[in-house]
Structures are given as structure tokens and as C-alpha cells.
Amino acid sequence: xxxxxxxxxxxxxxxxxxxxxxxxxxxxxxxxxxxxxxxxxxxxxxxxxxxxxxxxxxxxxxxxxxxxxxxxxxxxxxxxxxxxxxxxxxxxxxxxxxxxxxxxxxxxxxxxxxxxxxxxxxxxxxxxxxxxxxxxxx
Amino acid sequence: xxxxxxxxxxxxxxxxxxxxxxxxxxxxxxxxxxxxxxxxxxxxxxxxxxxxxxxxxxxxxxxxxxxxxxxxxxxxxxxxxxxxxxxxxxxxxxxxxxxxxxxxxxxxxxxxxxxxxxxxxxxxxxxxxxxxxxxxxx
Numbered sequence: 001x002x003x004x005x006x007x008x009x010x011x012x013x014x015x016x017x018x019x020x021x022x023x024x025x026x027x028x029x030x031x032x033x034x035x036x037x038x039x040x041x042x043x044x045x046x047x048x049x050x051x052x053x054x055x056x057x058x059x060x061x062x063x064x065x066x067x068x069x070x071x072x073x074x075x076x077x078x079x080x081x082x083x084x085x086x087x088x089x090x091x092x093x094x095x096x097x098x099x100x101x102x103x104x105x106x107x108x109x110x111x112x113x114x115x116x117x118x119x120x121x122x123x124x125x126x127x128x129x130x131x132x133x134x135x136x137x138x
Numbered sequence: 139x140x141x142x143x144x145x146x147x148x149x150x151x152x153x154x155x156x157x158x159x160x161x162x163x164x165x166x167x168x169x170x171x172x173x174x175x176x177x178x179x180x181x182x183x184x185x186x187x188x189x190x191x192x193x194x195x196x197x198x199x200x201x202x203x204x205x206x207x208x209x210x211x212x213x214x215x216x217x218x219x220x221x222x223x224x225x226x227x228x229x230x231x232x233x234x235x236x237x238x239x240x241x242x243x244x245x246x247x248x249x250x251x252x253x254x255x256x257x258x259x260x261x262x263x264x265x266x267x268x269x270x271x272x273x274x275x276x
Contacts, residue, residue: 006144007151007232013187014152046233049151094145095184 001052005091008056011049012088013095016040018104020129022122034116034125036107038084040072041065057083081108100132139190143229146194149187150226151233154178156242158267160260172254172263174245176222178210179203195221219246238270 021035038060042050050062050072060074074084085108088101107125115121159173176198180188188200188210198212212222223246226239245263253259 001232003232004144004148006142007148010142010145010148010150011152011232012148013145014149042233049232052232094139094141094149094187094190095180 001048003052003056005087008053009088009091009093012040013093013097015042016097018097018100018132020104020107020125020132022126022129028117030117030119030122032122034107034111034122035075036077036080036104036111038074038080038104039065041069042071044068044070057087059083077108077111081112103128103132139186141190141194143225146191147226147229147231150178151231151235153180154235156235156238156270158242158245158263158270160264160267166255168255168257168260170260172245172249172260173213174215174218174242174249176212176218176242177203179207180209182206182208195225197221215246215249219250241266241270 017039019037019039021037023033023035025031025033040050040053047062047070050070053072054060054062057074057079059076059079060072062070062072065071074080085105088098089105092098093101107128110116110121110125110128116125155177157175157177159175161171161173163169163171178188178191185200185208188208191210192198192200195212195217197214197217198210200208200210203209212218223243226236227243230236231239245266248254248259248263248266254263
């Protein structure tokens, strides 16, 4: 199945999610690990579409999400920076989800510069992440 | 806001619904009224997108759906037949929602031929409607 860029944008506006997790990791210098991810969740009956997304972006995995739901998921910072960000910069999301994407991009850029390895950097990322996926106009 | 056809397909694959309601109407010959509708539901923060869909299809209404959610809705059989069906015939849905669309189209065609005004027609439509939005591979 071949996907059109605008179809991917529309589907992501509906079903996609840009998320930044921050997990406690006491053994690390910064005490926390930043885990950004781009996911698209769908009922398993449409798993072939998730594989088509994986093929399109040439990265990520298709895994069970919860019950009958499957997820296409990209967690590699390198793949997020080089494949996911450029796509949604070129093809802009039309819903307010674009605000989450822009914050997500900020986090990825901070991680590329290495600041997430410092306590100060973690604090900065935490503030950005707290303002994501809140469903508010921002 | 100008929408791209493929964006609309992707967004509908995520957020759209083709539904056929059948309401009891004892005073009608067929005893039931068939109420098909195409809806796209979205949080009110993205109401401008629902209006953009209304502008694109040049029919339908934008109304409150439930709580913070708004819906773009087309209920006119004429508008469904002449504007919504041709669009999704030309631009095919990629998820299994396409199966619902094809059944929805059957119902609209039956209504255009007037069979929904007879008890036999209602029975036929009821069978089609029962197989829609079940989330099954069909």
C-alpha cells in the first residue's frame, strides 16, 4: 500500500501522538531519562496501514498497544530528528496537534545538543513536556 | 483554511463515521424512518477544521456533539448522494472504514430508489446497517 503525504498528515491529525516521557533513572547523572516517541494507534484490523507508515518513514516498529489496538512507534532520537521532524515540517499538521509537534521538535533539538544529560536540561524539557497533549489552545 | 483531498481522506480514516440510523415512526407506511449521516467529530479547539470541511463539501452543518466535542454532519440524502459519495468514490479510504462507506453507499442508493418507504426496503436496509461500524473485518 502506497501512502500519500497529505493522507499521512490527515491521519496523524486524527490518530497520531507526539509524546515525551521522562523516567526516573537514579544511576544517571541527570537522574532522569527523556523518552520521546511518535505513535499512531489503530485497531489491529488496519495493521497493514501501520506497516505502510513504517515503510514510508523507513524506521520505527509496529507493536501491540493495548488489547485489540496496535501502534506504529518511533523512539530513536536519530530517526525522529532525521525522518519524522522533516516530514511534518514540510507537511504541516492542520489541527492543534501541530502545537504538540513544535514542542516535541524543541525537545528533540535539545536532546541532539545533549542538554538532556544535565539536571538543568531535564528541567527545561520537563517544562516543555508538561505543556504537551493537554488539549488546550496554546 | 484550504484542505487537500488526501488530507480529508486521512482525517476521515481517523475521525470520520458513516452511520445509518433507523427510527421508529409508527405514522409512516414503512413504520420506520432511515436516517443516514456522515460525521466527523473533533474537539472544539479544532472547530475551524470542521468549518473547512463544510466549506469543502459545500453542505452539512457544524454542531455541538457532546461536551467539548463538535461534529461536522451531513444528513441530507441529496447532499450525501451528490457530494459525499462521489468524493469517497474518487478518493478511496485506506482503512477498513471503506467497508462501512460501501455499505453506506448501498443504503443511499436504495433510498434514492425509494425502497426505504416500504417495509421490505426497511428490512433490507436494516440488514445492511447491522453490518456497519462493527469493527470487524468484513
